Amino acid sequence: MAERLTPGDQAPDFILQDKDGKEVRLQDFRGRNTIVYFYPAASTPGCTKQACDFRDSLASLQGAGYEVLGISPDSAKALAKFADTEGLTFPLLSDEDHSVAEDYAAWGEKKNYGKTYMGLIRSTIVVDPEGKVALAQYNVRATGHVAKLRKDLKLDQ
Template sequence: MAARLEPGQQAPDFTLPDASGRPVSLSDLRGRRVVVYFYPKAETPGCTTQACDFRDSLDRFAAEGFAVLGISPDGPEALAKFTENQSLTFPLLSDADHAVAEAYGAWGEKKNYGRTYEGVIRSTVVVDPDGAVELAQYNVKATGHVAKLRRDLGLEG
């Protein structure tokens, strides 16, 4: 498992395709704070709850100068369907080979129903305007995460 990121470290840059196949780069968002969240799979209950929470809070994040990016191993077609079905208004990015998740420490061993396997560790990394890690949270819960993140960032709930 890759090392987890710590505040003050430079966030690894990346370029990944969005739901329509267009490349999105973290470096293109310099000058803004960016919430980068990793989730296991589009259209699953927990991931849908989390994505809809970000969608419903997006205006408040934007008002504070934040951009939000969701990253999963799903391909662009699955992301497009998820975006449409849930009326998501922020970019979802495809990390099919999970290289970005690994670079962010969001890929590793998981246990579920007695089974051990490798997969996405639900994680959120906040990147400051200069590209450094401001906050890194791992093994977050899908439900209530966005409200907790806003509190941890000193924003209203």
């Protein structure tokens, strides 16, 4: 399992398919600040809340110079349905083998109702224009996360 990323680390590059099957590379976002957030499953209550918070903040985030990428272990087909149902206009990327989540330390041991299992750890990594980690947050809460992220990025001043 990868070590958790910290500010100053080089963000692992990746190539993933979006909801339409088009390849998206992190490298395509060089020169811009990019929020890469990992969520466990499309169309579940917490993930829907978080995605809709990003959707509702997208214009102001982009206005402040930030792009948003959502990554989950869902198939491209599930992501397409999720995006259509919720009106999500930022890229949703499919990481079915969770290799990118592993590279970002967003895949690991979880506990729920006394059971331990491997799964996606809700995480957000902000990548600066040079491809370095500017901010790394792990085990984030779905509700209120975008507001906290905006505060941490000093966007609400």
